[in-house]
Amino acid sequence: MPEIAYVLGPLDGKAGQCDQRGPSKVIIISEETWANLCDAQKKSVVWHELGHCVLGRSHADQATISYMIPDMAPCGFYETNDAELELEMFNP
Ligand SMILES: [Zn+2]
Numbered sequence: 001m002p003e004i005a006y007v008l009g010p011l012d013g014k015a016g017q018c019d020q021r022g023p024s025k026v027i028i029i030s031e032e033t034w035a036n037l038c039d040a041q042k043k044s045v046v047w048h049e050l051g052h053c054v055l056g057r058s059h060a061d062q063a064t065i066s067y068m069i070p071d072m073a074p075c076g077f078y079e080t081n082d083a084e085l086e087l088e089m090f091n092p
Helices: 039-053 075-080 082-090
Strands: 005-009 016-019 026-030
Touching: 016 039, 026 039, 039 075, 039 082, 075 082
Parallel strands: 005 026
Antiparallel strands: 016 026
16 A cells, blocks of 8 residues: 555645646645535545556546546435445446
């Protein structure tokens, strides 16, 4: 498992980002956005960025049930589909 740092910082309109420019990958979480998310959305941001940084995933089609969809869904979507979302990360 690679070592990945997490930092809070300003991001232009995005909730998170996997920064792969340096010698090690860094997940940047928007401090401003984070404060306004429910727990299920926070979990989705972490899964999404781990998907990029660890699993090498790219964005999923809007029609799929996936944490890799780039747009933030309502809290209820993540709560309702929790198990399916986690499975999909390893079985796209
Ligand atoms: Zn993304």
